[in-house]
Amino acid sequence: MSxxxxxxxxxxxxxxxxxxxxxxxxxxxxxxxxxxHLLVFITMCVFILTIIYITGGFQDENDPIWxxxxxxxxxxxxxxxxxxxxxxxxxxxxxxxxxFFGLTFFNTFQSKPHLKSSPLLGPFICFRVxxxxxxxxxxxxxxxxNLFTCNKVGLDNFMIEVVTDKAIHxxxxxxxxxxxxxxxxxxxxxxxxxxxxxxxxxxxNINILSDEDWIVHLDEETILTEESVIGxxxxxxxxxxxxxxxxxxYARDKIINWCTTLSDCIRVGIDFGSLQFTFRAFQKxxxxxxxxxxxxxxxxxxxxxxDHGPEASIAEDCYxxxxxxxxGYRFGFVQGEMYEKSTFTVIxxxxxxxxxxxxxxxxxxxxxxxxxxxxxxxxxxVSWICMPFTTLNLPISLFFPIPVSPHYNIICGFMxxxxxxxxxxxxAKSFSWQKLGTxxxxxxxxxxxxxxxxxxxxxxxxxxxxxxxRKHIGFHVVKKDSRNPHITIA
Numbered sequence: 303m304s305x306x307x308x309x310x311x312x313x314x315x316x317x318x319x320x321x322x323x324x325x326x327x328x329x330x331x332x333x334x335x336x337x338x339h340l341l342v343f344i345t346m347c348v349f350i351l352t353i354i355y356i357t358g359g360f361q362d363e364n365d366p367i368w369x370x371x372x373x374x375x376x377x378x379x380x381x382x383x384x385x386x387x388x389x390x391x392x393x394x395x396x397x398x399x400x401x402f403f404g405l406t407f408f409n410t411f412q413s414k415p416h417l418k419s420s421p422l423l424g425p426f427i428c429f430r431v432x433x434x435x436x437x438x439x440x441x442x443x444x445x446x447x448n449l450f451t452c453n454k455v456g457l458d459n460f461m462i463e464v465v466t467d468k469a470i471h472x473x474x475x476x477x478x479x480x481x482x483x484x485x486x487x488x489x490x491x492x493x494x495x496x497x498x499x500x501x502x503x504x505x506x507n508i509n510i511l512s513d514e515d516w517i518v519h520l521d522e523e524t525i526l527t528e529e530s531v532i533g534x535x536x537x538x539x540x541x542x543x544x545x546x547x548x549x550x551x552y553a554r555d556k557i558i559n560w561c562t563t564l565s566d567c568i569r570v571g572i573d574f575g576s577l578q579f580t581f582r583a584f585q586k587x588x589x590x591x592x593x594x595x596x597x598x599x600x601x602x603x604x605x606x607x608x609d610h611g612p613e614a615s616i617a618e619d620c621y622x623x624x625x626x627x628x629x630g631y632r633f634g635f636v637q638g639e640m641y642e643k644s645t646f647t648v649i650x651x652x653x654x655x656x657x658x659x660x661x662x663x664x665x666x667x668x669x670x671x672x673x674x675x676x677x678x679x680x681x682x683x684v685s686w687i688c689m690p691f692t693t694l695n696l697p698i699s700l701f702f703p704i705p706v707s708p709h710y711n712i713i714c715g716f717m718x719x720x721x722x723x724x725x726x727x728x729x730a731k732s733f734s735w736q737k738l739g740t741x742x743x744x745x746x747x748x749x750x751x752x753x754x755x756x757x758x759x760x761x762x763x764x765x766x767x768x769x770x771x772r773k774h775i776g777f778h779v780v781k782k783d784s785r786n787p788h789i790t791i792a
Contacts, residue, residue, distance in 0.1 A: 346406075387698060
């Protein structure tokens with residue numbers, strides 16, 4: 303005990319000057335953001351404890367459930383089945399803890415980023431947009447807007463590169479390069495879909511970037527913000543890690559589909575939670591990352607490459623992250639946020655989730671990546687596969703109660719509480735209190751919570767659909783432009 307006490311004293315002494323300087327430099331804005339984060343943490347803890355209480359996490363041995371002998375009541379087979387169902391939710395515990403730690407240990411109300419150096423002197427940045435070419439008007443408008451944002455920030459050493467499978471006629475713009483992937487182009491490993499286009503850009507006769515330059519990967523609907531451009535510039539200027547990613551929100555401007563937008567709020571919560579925690583604490587993509595708002599060093603991206611075959615083409619972002627993980631590259635969290643739209647239809651939402659499951663499952667099954675790098679996504683895919691069965695826990699626990707350790711009930715309640723809070727928190731970060739007013743803002747946050755059962759049903763449909771069609775390899779392209787009803791499936 304004395305040794306532990308001495309170690310703590312030594313740590314406090316060694317960090318005294320740093321801590322003292324931090325408090326001296328606190329200003330009103332910093333204190334406000336710290337208080338906001340503290341309020342979020344307290345709210346999250348109260349919410350989780352409430353969920354634990356509602357789900358029976360605090361029951362004791364005097365509870366009537368403890369008087370039930372499940373073997374006598376249900377028989378051996380049903381008893382074993384019921385207990386297996388109760389254990390399955392633990393597959394999502396690692397991701398749940400990662401989200402909780404991210405929202406706890408890192409301030410979710412970061413100050414507005416400022417340029418650390420002159421934007422005229424930083425490394426060259428290529429904003430790369432990959433598209434099938436089905437929505438040329440959308441691509442043109444977003445390129446124009448993103449060019450305007452970069453110029454407004456003062457960025458000088460950059461270009462926007464549009465990579466398309468179909469020729470699109472975009473009016474000549476400064477700093478714009480359009481690449482059309484030839485129909486006859488094939489990679490060495492037979493890579494398909496988006497990964498094929500990304501690999502085409504890395505070919506020696508096509509690539510015009512040096513290994514010291516940087517690429518920011520965007521989807522065709524991704525909108526840059528001034529904060530994200532500044533965050534990217536600071537990130538590449540520091541150059542401490544090879545890959546980075548930040549937050550994407552899905553509630554900008556007009557909402558096309560409230561159901562899917564509220565369902566995507568959990569993705570925003572995960573960005574602030576698990577993504578931030580794993581990237582800042584470990585600098586590793588333990589639970590993978592997204593396919594857009596990807597910041598990559600050119601030399602590192604060329605070494606990892608996107609050419610890993612058809613199975614790696616379904617969720618090319620996940621496979622790329624795991625290969626980079628295997629090769630020892632480091633990942634960092636980028637300040638600022640970008641805007642995208644949620645899927646416009648429920649069918650597209652289900653198709654999108656189905657493709658993610660198929661792609662992540664193929665990554666987990668790949669013999670090219672050792673298991674120690676796939677444990678995180680392995681837990682994810684197992685929890686997805688078990689989702690239809692874990693969902694049965696609610697009706698079964700009501701109609702067929704069985705005695706379970708209070709400690710285990712607390713763990714289950716904790717997982718449910720954190721997951722539900724991610725929806726609410728994601729909605730709170732996606733929508734603006736100032737624009738909506740207090741009443742509408744709180745109503746939307748409540749709606750995100752109420753929409754959770756709908757999200758659960760859609761996720762279960764996607765899981766069952768994927769399990770019944772696992773042998774079919776496809777890349778569903780969701781509708782991106784609300785003015786164009788065209789939807790394609792590759």
